[in-house]
Amino acid sequence: PFGLGQTVTSGIVSAVGRSGLQGLGYQNFIQTDASINPGNSGGALVNLRGELVGINTASFNPRGSAAGNIGLGFAIPANLAEEVKRQLLAYGEVRRGTLGLDSEDLGPRLASQLGLPANQRGAVVTRVYRGSPAETAGVRPGDLVVAINGERVDGAQALRNAEGLLPVDRQVRLDLLRDERRLSVQAVLKARATEVEGRTLDARLAGATLAELPERFRQRGWFGVVASKVEPGSRADRSGLRAGDYIRGVNRRRVDDLQAFQDVMAEPPRNLQLDVVRGNRTGYLVME
Secondary structure (H helix, E strand, O other), rough: OOOOOOOOOOOOOEEEEEEEOOOOOOOOOEEEEEOOOOOOOEEEEEEOOOOOEEEEEEOOOOOOOOHHHOOOEEEEHHHHHHHHHHHHHHOOOOOOEEEEEEEEEHHHHHHHHOOOOOOOEEEEEEEEOOHHHHHHOOOOOOEEEEOOOOOOOHHHHHHHHHHHOOOOOOEEEEEEEEEOEEEEEEEEOEOOEEEEEEEHOHHOOOEEEEOOOOOHHHOOOOOOEEEEEEOOOHHHHHHOOOOOEEEEEEEEEEEEOOHHHHHHHOOOOEEEEEEEOOOOEEEEEEEE
């Protein structure tokens, strides 16, 4: 930090499992008031026995990191760092898991419609994708996910964090409320696809590579996919699709992510119209 050599600070742990921090992607942080200053990221968070409990990652300051520490520091838990290391050594990349479902927060109005107490917490399943781990496990739209592997799920973001942070190809237990009945199901997380060749979905998308939005954009409330590559002279290129185009919908139907895009294209439509954002312009692009 600040160009100095070895530095030690001390403090207390304020919270574990902290999330909801803008721009930091999948989140399951240890919060501490031990000073984490510019340059500390990647350093060790240790307990009084000298055991590694986390990897220092970020500090919060509304005036920016250059203003110094104000007692809000965040570290990645050591067990999560261990899983990241395992995946990097095994695959050369980190593979995020998915259950294959969409969800939303349970608000008082929705809780009332479902006959649940106003203070009930959880993530309401709004859609289950075909062939997904959730479908195989028997999850249905309208189910309320209240816990995953015994850890409480407070809302849609907490469920998404759990999907992205738990190991892929491992069985997880989902605790659900369905028609005021509590039940548990087992599902195996699949690796989340980060990009797909357009030609595998529809010949009119040949030459385009479609990819997930970077997590920093999702933290700002964006949804959809991005055309990460478009081959010159390809069918997608001739229809006007360009690398960097941000696709928010298909035939005026919103798509939240790459999985949703693939699901919409499972039965290719007769006419294919994309809702595209390019720079500061928005419009519809007809794929020929």
